[in-house]
């Protein structure tokens with residue numbers, strides 16, 4: 184509302200989507216330096232598998248301790264920034280407060296990571312599906328909004344609605360990592376497997392927390408004949424192994 188009034192009064196100016204401070208017209212992502220400086224961007228060294236920041240560059244294949252012990256079905260996950268503080272609030276605004284105006288600028292940051300990591304690759308974008316009841320209650324699935332906007336900005340095809348979540352037995356966010364791994368097993372299905380044959384898929388979601396959900400989606404899509412599945416999210420949880428409560432459980436292939 185504020186932004187639209189400012190645009191009416193100052194039609195020649197552009198404003199930061201988050202704080203409404205004026206930004207240069209050349210600022211394509213419509214986010215000011217002050218807001219961007221509050222984000223903990225994922226930078227080297229990060230885990231080559233799940234994309235979590237590493238404290239030190241690892242000598243063991245560049246993987247975090249989680250990925251050295253547990254096999255995810257996706258090849259590489261990348262995120263814009265760590266899920267904390269201001270960035271967490273931004274994502275919550277899209278997820279819970281219907282701030283759909285933030286989708287375009289936040290996806291602008293995802294597009295930068297995509298170009299950096301997968302430039303020249305023919306990707307098929309696939310949003311991680313939400314439980315039908317949750318989507319009905321919220322009115323939208325934020326992963327779909329992100330994937331459709333990313334497809335628009337980068338001009339990549341989006342396979343939306345093909346991969347679907349059969350049921351949500353439990354609220355994922357309330358489960359421990361071990362329970363999540365078991366809970367998501369067999370939760371996803373596809374309507375038309377042929378759409379994924381020979382494709383390099385990029386799964387799109389808002390947050391990568393434990394990684395089990397994206398891994399299970401990847402398992403299903405690889406089973407359909409996808410060549411490779413990677414993941415791109417707005418945020419990655421910088422959770423420590425101990426906090427995840429991981430024991431000896433591994434995801435069965």
Ligand SMILES: [Zn+2]
Pocket residue numbers: 199200201202203204214215216217218219
């Ligand atoms: Zn700002």
Ligand SMILES: [Zn+2]
Pocket residue numbers: 230231232233234235246247248249250251
């Ligand atoms: Zn990792």
